[in-house]
Amino acid sequence: MSQSDKDKHDDHGGHGHGHANQSRFIQHHYDDAQHQFDSGKLGIWLFLVQEVLFFSALFVAYILYRHHRPEIYSYAHHYLDVKMGAINTAVLIFSSLTAAWAVRCAQLGQRKGLILTLSITIVCAVAFLVIKYQEYSHKIHEGILFGEKFDPCVSSGGGPLVTKRNLCEGIKSSVVFDRGATYSVATQPTGCLDAAKIDHSPLQPGIQATCKVAEVKFTRDAKGNKTDGAARDIERCEEGYVGGHGAHGEAKGKGPKFPCWTFSANPNICPTGPAVLVHYGDEAVHAGVEIRPTCDAPGPVVNKEVDAATTLAMGKGGTTHEMPKTKHELQHEFSMGPPPPHTNMFFSIYFAMTGLHGIHVLVGILVFLWLLFRAVRGDFTPDYFGPIDYAALYWHIVDLIWIFLFPLLYLIH
Amino acid sequence: MSSTTATPGHEPNYFHAKKGIKNWLYTVDHKRIGLMYLFGILGALLLGGFFALLVRIELFAPGLTIVGKDRYNEFFTLHGAVMVFLVIVPGIPAALGNIMLPIQLGAPDVAFPKLNLASFYLWCVGALLMVYSIANGGVDTGWTFYTPYSLHSAGSVWPAVLGVFLLGFSSIFTGLNFIVTVHKFRPQGMGWFQMPLNVWALYSTAVVQVLATPVLGITVLLLFVERTLHIGIFDPTLGGDPVLFQHFFWFYSHPAVYIMILPAMGVISELMTTFSRKPIFGYRFIAYSSISLALLSFLVWGHHMFVSGQSKLATMVFSALTFSVGIPSAIKVFNWAATLYKGDIRLKSPMYYALSFLLLFTIGGLTGLFLGILSVDVHLHDTYFVVAHFHYVMMGSTLVAFLGGLHYWFPKFTGKMYNEGLAKLCAVGVFLGFNLTFLPQFIMGSRGMPRRYWDYDSEFQIFHQLSTIGAFVLGISIFIQVIYLGIAFKSGKKAPQNPWGATTLEWQAPTPPTEFNFEVPPTLYELYNYDDLEEQPDGNWVRKPGSQPASTSSAHH
Ligand code: HEM
Ligand SMILES: [Cu+2]
Numbered sequence: 001m002s003q004s005d006k007d008k009h010d011d012h013g014g015h016g017h018g019h020a021n022q023s024r025f026i027q028h029h030y031d032d033a034q035h036q037f038d039s040g041k042l043g044i045w046l047f048l049v050q051e052v053l054f055f056s057a058l059f060v061a062y063i064l065y066r067h068h069r070p071e072i073y074s075y076a077h078h079y080l081d082v083k084m085g086a087i088n089t090a091v092l093i094f095s096s097l098t099a100a101w102a103v104r105c106a107q108l109g110q111r112k113g114l115i116l117t118l119s120i121t122i123v124c125a126v127a128f129l130v131i132k133y134q135e136y137s138h139k140i141h142e143g144i145l146f147g148e149k150f151d152p153c154v155s156s157g158g159g160p161l162v163t164k165r166n167l168c169e170g171i172k173s174s175v176v177f178d179r180g181a182t183y184s185v186a187t188q189p190t191g192c193l194d195a196a197k198i199d200h201s202p203l204q205p206g207i208q209a210t211c212k213v214a215e216v217k218f219t220r221d222a223k224g225n226k227t228d229g230a231a232r233d234i235e236r237c238e239e240g241y242v243g244g245h246g247a248h249g250e251a252k253g254k255g256p257k258f259p260c261w262t263f264s265a266n267p268n269i270c271p272t273g274p275a276v277l278v279h280y281g282d283e284a285v286h287a288g289v290e291i292r293p294t295c296d297a298p299g300p301v302v303n304k305e306v307d308a309a310t311t312l313a314m315g316k317g318g319t320t321h322e323m324p325k326t327k328h329e330l331q332h333e334f335s336m337g338p339p340p341p342h343t344n345m346f347f348s349i350y351f352a353m354t355g356l357h358g359i360h361v362l363v364g365i366l367v368f369l370w371l372l373f374r375a376v377r378g379d380f381t382p383d384y385f386g387p388i389d390y391a392a393l394y395w396h397i398v399d400l401i402w403i404f405l406f407p408l409l410y411l412i413h
Numbered sequence: 414m415s416s417t418t419a420t421p422g423h424e425p426n427y428f429h430a431k432k433g434i435k436n437w438l439y440t441v442d443h444k445r446i447g448l449m450y451l452f453g454i455l456g457a458l459l460l461g462g463f464f465a466l467l468v469r470i471e472l473f474a475p476g477l478t479i480v481g482k483d484r485y486n487e488f489f490t491l492h493g494a495v496m497v498f499l500v501i502v503p504g505i506p507a508a509l510g511n512i513m514l515p516i517q518l519g520a521p522d523v524a525f526p527k528l529n530l531a532s533f534y535l536w537c538v539g540a541l542l543m544v545y546s547i548a549n550g551g552v553d554t555g556w557t558f559y560t561p562y563s564l565h566s567a568g569s570v571w572p573a574v575l576g577v578f579l580l581g582f583s584s585i586f587t588g589l590n591f592i593v594t595v596h597k598f599r600p601q602g603m604g605w606f607q608m609p610l611n612v613w614a615l616y617s618t619a620v621v622q623v624l625a626t627p628v629l630g631i632t633v634l635l636l637f638v639e640r641t642l643h644i645g646i647f648d649p650t651l652g653g654d655p656v657l658f659q660h661f662f663w664f665y666s667h668p669a670v671y672i673m674i675l676p677a678m679g680v681i682s683e684l685m686t687t688f689s690r691k692p693i694f695g696y697r698f699i700a701y702s703s704i705s706l707a708l709l710s711f712l713v714w715g716h717h718m719f720v721s722g723q724s725k726l727a728t729m730v731f732s733a734l735t736f737s738v739g740i741p742s743a744i745k746v747f748n749w750a751a752t753l754y755k756g757d758i759r760l761k762s763p764m765y766y767a768l769s770f771l772l773l774f775t776i777g778g779l780t781g782l783f784l785g786i787l788s789v790d791v792h793l794h795d796t797y798f799v800v801a802h803f804h805y806v807m808m809g810s811t812l813v814a815f816l817g818g819l820h821y822w823f824p825k826f827t828g829k830m831y832n833e834g835l836a837k838l839c840a841v842g843v844f845l846g847f848n849l850t851f852l853p854q855f856i857m858g859s860r861g862m863p864r865r866y867w868d869y870d871s872e873f874q875i876f877h878q879l880s881t882i883g884a885f886v887l888g889i890s891i892f893i894q895v896i897y898l899g900i901a902f903k904s905g906k907k908a909p910q911n912p913w914g915a916t917t918l919e920w921q922a923p924t925p926p927t928e929f930n931f932e933v934p935p936t937l938y939e940l941y942n943y944d945d946l947e948e949q950p951d952g953n954w955v956r957k958p959g960s961q962p963a964s965t966s967s968a969h970h
Contacts, residue, residue, distance in 0.1 A: 029521040029929070039524045039597040046589045046623055053627035057635075057661050061646055064657065147645035342652030348645045352635065 023384035033383040044390040048397045051360075055401055058353050062408060065345050075339055076346035077412040078156035079144050081135055085410040088131050089402065095124030096399040099368075099392040106385035111378060114388070118372045121395070125365045132358055139347075146351050150344030350409055357405060360398045367391050423932070426828065430928035441526030442928060444826060446533050447511030451819075454508050455895055457499035457540060462888050464492035469850075469881040475869050485867035486553035487568065491543075493556030494573060498580045499540055501807050502669060504815045505676035506622070507536065507587050510615045512826050514591060516919040517609050519937075520598035521929035523590045532590070535583035542576030545569075555865060557662060560647040560655040564639055571640050574633045581630045584672070588622025591615055600918075602937050602963060609917040609940065610699055614679020617703035621668045621675070621710060629665035632658065659721055663714035671710040673807055675703055677770070677814030678745055684767035684817055685749045687915040689756025692941040695748040702741035709738045719790050728787055735785030742778050746771065761913065762833055765840035766817025770810055773847065777805030780855065795865075798858025801851045809847055816843065816894065823898065824912050828925040829905030835897050842890030849883025909953030914946045920954075936962045 022033060030036040066073050098120040105113035143151040371391055374380065380388060424430075427444050437445055467488045471478045480488070515523055523529050546552055549569040554562055558577075563570055595616045599608065608616075636658070638644050645651030647658045678699075686693040693699065715723055715731030723731075749771055758764070780802040784790050793799060820840075824830055853876035858864075862873045869877065911920040919926075921935040938945065938960060945960040 027526075029526065035597065039593050042596055043525060043528075043589060043593045046592055050585055050589070050623055050627045053624060054631050057628050057631040060661075061657060064654065069652075147643040147648070147651050149643070344645055345652045348651070348653070352638070352644060352646065356631075 023381050025379065025384045037386045037389075040386045040390055044393050048393060051394075051397055052401075055353075055356065058349065058356065059404070059408075062349050062353070065349065069340070069342065069345065071340045072343050072346050073412050075156055076343050076350075077410060079139070079152070079347075080350070080410045081138075082410050084131055084135050085406050088128050089406045091124050091128050091131070092399045092402050095121045095128070096396050098124065099395045103385070103389050103392045106375075106380045106388040107382055109380075109382045111375065111380075114375045114380065115372065118368055118375055118388075122365055122368045122372065125361055125368065128361055129358065129365075132354065132361075144347060145344075146348040147344055150339075150347055152339070156339070353405055353409070357398065357401055360401070364391070364395055364398055367394070424923075424927040426923060426925040427928050428828075428925060439530070441522070441530055443515050443523050443526065443529060444512050444926060444930075446529050447508050447513075448826065450503065450511060450533060450536065451508040453536065453540060454500055454504055457495055458891070459895065460544075461492055461495035461500055462891065464488050464495065466884060466888055468492055469884040471867060472869070472877045473881045474877075475871055475874060482867045483553060484551075486555075486865070487551035489865060490552045490555050490568075491547055494552065494577070495543060496807075497556050497669075498577055499536075499543060501673045501811050502580070502584060503536060503587070504673075504811065505680060505818060506591070506615055506618055506672075507532070507583070509680070509815070509818045509822060510591065510611075510618075510676060511587070513822055513919055514594060514612060514615055515598065516825075516922050516926060516930050517612055517917050518594065518598050518603070519600040519918045519931065519935045520594065521931075524593035524597055525590050528586050529590055532583045532586040535579045535586070539576040539578075539580035539583060542572045542579065546572035546576065557666070558633070558636060558658075559662075560636070560639070560658040561649055563636060564648055571637055574637045574640070578630055578633045578637065581626045581633070584622050585626045585630070588619035588626070591619040592623065595619075600934070600937065606697060606700065607937070607940055607963070608700075610682035610693060610696065610703075611676075611679035611917070613700045613703050614675050614677075614682070617707040618672050618675040618679075620704075621672050621707045625665045625668035625672070625711070628661055629669070632661040632665065656718075656721055659718050660714070663717045664711075667714040667717065668707075668710040670803075670806065671706055673811045674774075675706060677811040678703065680814045680818035680821070681749065681767050681770050682745075683915070683917065684763050684821060685752045686941045687821075687913050688759045688761060688764035688767065689752050690759065690914070690943045691752055691756040692943075693748065694751035694754075695744070696941070698744050699748050702744045706738060706741045709734075709741070713738060713785075716785050716790070719787060720794050732785055732787045732790075736782065739778065739782050739785075742774075746775055746778070759913075760837075762836035762840055763817045763821040763913070765837055765844075766813050766820065769840065769844045769847075770813050770817065773805050773809030773813060773844075777802060777810055780805065793858060795863055796858040797854040797862045797864055800864050801854035801858055804851045804854070809851070813843065813847075816840075816891075819898070821913065822919070823901070824908030825919055825922070825924055826926070827902050827905070828908050829901050830908045830912070831901035831905055832897050835893070839890045839894045839897075842886055842893075846883050846886030846888075846890055850880050850887055851883070853877075853879045853883075909949075909951060911946075911954040912952055914943065914948060914954030916941055916943065916946070939963050 026033050026036050030039065098117045102114055102117035102121065105111075105117055139145065143149070143153055145151070368391060371387055374387070427442055430442075431440075437449070440446060467479070468485070471480055471485050471488070511523070511529065515521065546569045549572065550567075552566070552568040552570055552573045554566050554568065554570060558570070558574065563574075595608070595612060635644070635646055639647055643651070645653045647653045647655050649655055682693055682699055713731055713735045715727055716735045719728050719732070749767075780798070784793055784799060784802055820831070820836055854862075857873045857876040860873070862869055862876075908924055910922075910924045913920075916938060917940070918935045918937070922930050923932060938956070940963075945957050946954045947957055948954050
């Protein structure tokens with residue numbers, strides 16, 4: 001062993017030393033093919049550790065923001081297309097299989113098989129990016145973006161939404177506002193809003209429209225008895241306040257200034273849609289409310305095509321739910337409302353993670369193309385197939401990261 | 414070729430192996446790459462030093478001295494960013510380590526020579542981006558790029574941030590290369606505990622480089638995206654969390670201080686034993702403490718954020734954990750001191766640096782413990798006390814070790830000797846200048862002088878003036894060093910093969926080494942056993958006849 005090694009070091013001419021039948025890709029400073037392969041393998045593993053850590057910060061950010069604002073995640077993930085995501089997952093897993101297969105072919109010196117499996121891997125990777133591109137362009141079109149560019153024209157369930165952008169093509173606002181108009185929302189029973197109608201209205205929590213709820217007047221006291229018409233202005237409960245009208249009846253949030261109001265999606269309170277709850281500390285009651293949106297300039301677009309009379313009939317028994325709804329349907333319906341504040345954060349995370357992952361897929365395609373070229377040239381032999389092995393390992397990690405991303409982003413519940 | 418090589422040399426040395434500028438630019442020879450790094454890093458050192466002196470001049474008197482407050486902010490930012498990312502982090506591993514690690518292992522090169530070259534070019538592009546941001550208006554965020562200010566600062570933040578990103582990957586690839594080299598290129602007969610301590614230190618450093626730097630990478634990448642696309646992850650106005658940036662930043666940057674100090678500790682271990690003519694005291698303790706420092710360094714980042722709004726529990730845990738890093742650090746200091754004890758100490762110029770290091774690191778480390786105490790840090794945070802602390806460890810320890818290592822290995826990788834008298838003079842200059850600069854900063858910091866301020870009350874003036882004078886002594890000493898080392902490189906006296914009588918393998922290589930480092934495989938003698946070596950009249954140290962090798966071979970496993 002040491003003799004052959006010595007020969008090698010003396011032979012500083014470079015290549016063509018040592019073992020006559022060794023692949024010409026075994027570099028000079030390695031003892032032999034095995035030494036080169038093992039070194040490369042350790043190297044690629046370290047690189048993959050590095051990759052995982054590189055992504056880890058984004059996963060930490062994900063966990064942190066999800067912990068702080070779960071409502072954003074449960075709202076926003078409806079925007080993602082689970083079908084596309086699932087197809088992509090399948091495509092990527094399949095390509096991982098073909099990549100592993102390529103390694104086997106290279107080990108056995110099966111050039112044709114190697115070329116075939118590498119090609120399939122590349123095709124799958126490209127398909128992944130094409131699907132991703134579809135998803136992205138859809139989101140860009142709909143204004144479902146990160147940061148201040150988050151300005152969707154549809155709610156996460158697909159219904160139209162009144163936002164700054166109102167101008168979204170094809171979206172017709174079904175609610176007509178007047179500046180400062182007062183809407184009396186009848187209660188059925190007390191405090192329940194008609195989801196089908198207010199879906200498009202600015203009445204729900206955290207609307208990002210130019211209109212926001214300015215006043216809530218309530219007409220019932222703590223015991224739920226009708227007050228004598230003397231309406232009182234109260235404020236929305238502090239952000240993050242979770243009302244105490246649960247099974248245990250205790251207030252879970254930090255103490256807001258009581259009384260204050262919130263919306264509740266609890267179908268046990270109002271089966272037809274969200275309810276307005278007025279909180280007095282531990283107790284909450286459905287309130288008969290008057291809700292008054294105020295609109296900042298430039299104000300909402302009035303869609304002339306919509307019959308004002310229909311929309312203003314909101315709450316006046318205009319509901320048309322013939323069939324009792326399932327719980328799931330109700331929840332889904334609620335999710336179709338306007339986004340909670342800072343929903344843009346979900347898409348910051350979504351685009352950062354999938355974008356970075358997409359770049360890795362792109363790099364993978366380039367690497368596999370290069371390997372395909374080399375495979376066609378016939379570079380790989382049973383004693384030199386390291387690059388295929390390393391690329392496949394890289395590809396498995398890219399796949400694995402996606403396998404985490406898919407449920408974390410698309411399948412939240 | 415030196416006539417003192419173990420065998421008659423018939424191979425050209427690595428300078429002569431392949432000629433021409435192209436053969437340098439495309440080289441995969443770790444020594445050439447290391448040397449190019451060295452030139453780049455020394456250049457960056459002068460650039461960073463230039464900004465340091467501008468900062469110190471501005472602070473010579475209260476109020477406006479040479480520049481206004483905005484310029485001042487740019488000066489200290491560029492000083493810090495250049496020194497940290499371009500000098501101290503890559504300094505020992507990428508330059509000295511690159512040149513010496515394979516030779517200390519008796520190997521022909523690092524495991525991935527092309528990757529090594531790629532790291533170097535990443536460093537170059539990172540450095541150019543840094544210079545571009547200086548030319549393009551400068552950055553005023555501080556080297557820490559804290560959000561949200563860095564999101565809105567008008568400075569040219571993006572090139573600097575992109576530069577840091579690339580420098581990070583340069584560092585990761587160097588670390589990856591070193592880990593594989595140490596695992597796969599040790600000669601037969603060199604187990605983990607027969608490796609030189611410098612190799613242990615570079616190995617531990619590499620672990621931190623690979624595990625911590627990716628987090629810096631993604632953090633600055635997000636900052637870059639934040640500035641270009643306003644993605645919002647760190648931007649409070651969009652619902653993001655600016656403190657998360659601090660967590661990410663320090664999750665890298667505390668371990669990064671061990672990327673800076675661990676290789677310095679490796680160099681110092683070599684110098685201490687060689688110039689004490691005595692086996693290192695507690696070899697295994699030093700080796701293990703390197704690894705444990707590397708791992709503990711990941712648990713203490715929160716000590717930079719005691720007043721950033723962490724929870725009380727977190728601050729207490731981080732404070733307690735901070736003390737744990739004191740243990741392995743202290744182990745090393747005690748081991749070096751014990752190595753000196755009853756040693757036959759030779760005061761050659763590298764040893765001047767080693768002794769300086771011992772004192773300066775002790776001060777730097779102990780003041781770090783002060784800062785780790787929760788109640789004390791609330792008072793000292795963001796004062797000159799912190800500035801003094803980290804300069805004692807980054808400059809007083811890492812840079813001093815870098816200079817010591819440079820003087821120690823210079824004869825080997827250039828084949829030339831420098832002027833020893835001048836070297837000692839400058840070493841003393843560095844030591845005195847350094848202390849004059851930074852001791853007063855402890856005092857003013859503890860009296861409440863905040864860091865990063867361009868103006869101050871007149872009661873602080875005397876300390877600032879001492880500090881500025883010290884900075885000039887320091888700057889001039891380093892400048893003279895660069896000059897005489899440059900002269901020695903061109904036209905110095907020929908260096909013997911083993912001028913210090915050291916036992917590690919690089920001293921068996923020809924001086925300067927050949928392209929693949931050794932003409933004949935080196936012989937492994939017992940590490941750090943100086944009994945068998947004797948000095949010749951020409952200054953070279955050779956083995957006494959009949960010395961018993963520990964084992965022979967250059968085969969790797
Ligand atoms: C015994 C080991 C050490 C301990 C316990 C320690 C502790 C600390 C603490 C608690 C701080 C935060 C002070 C504050 O901002 O209020 C700090 C700052 C710092 N330390 Fe250390 N340290 C140690 C060693 C080192 C080493 C070896 C280096 C570098 C080679 C280093 C570099 C720094 C730097 C750069 C800062 C300030 C960063 C900034 O805010 O700009 N420290 N250290
Ligand atoms: Cu720290």
